[in-house]
Amino acid sequence: MRTDTKALLDDLKLNPRETYDDVVRRLAEAAYDDEPLTPEEIEAMEEGIADIKAGRVRPLREIMRELGDDKVIESRTS
Secondary structure (H helix, E strand, O other): OOHHHHHHHHHHOOOOOOOHHHHHHHHHHHOOOOOOOOHHHHHHHHHHHHHHHOOOOOOHHHHHHHHOOHHHHHHHHO
16 A cells, blocks of 8 residues: 555544554445435436536636635635
8 A cells, every 4th residue: 555545544544543444444335325316406406407508607706706705716726
């Protein structure tokens, strides 16, 4: 195992005695969504996709400006 990978796994341990196997297993299990999407969630996603395809989109910077958080975006993109 590469040392940088080991360091990442060390950072993900819930406690120092947790094994790497435990960490990897926890991450692998978290990757699976055991709750199926509801029909409402699927419909909302389809509407969002249709909006994107139709060009009904706004830049994040514009939305953040309306919310008063545009300085946060500017500081992260500069």
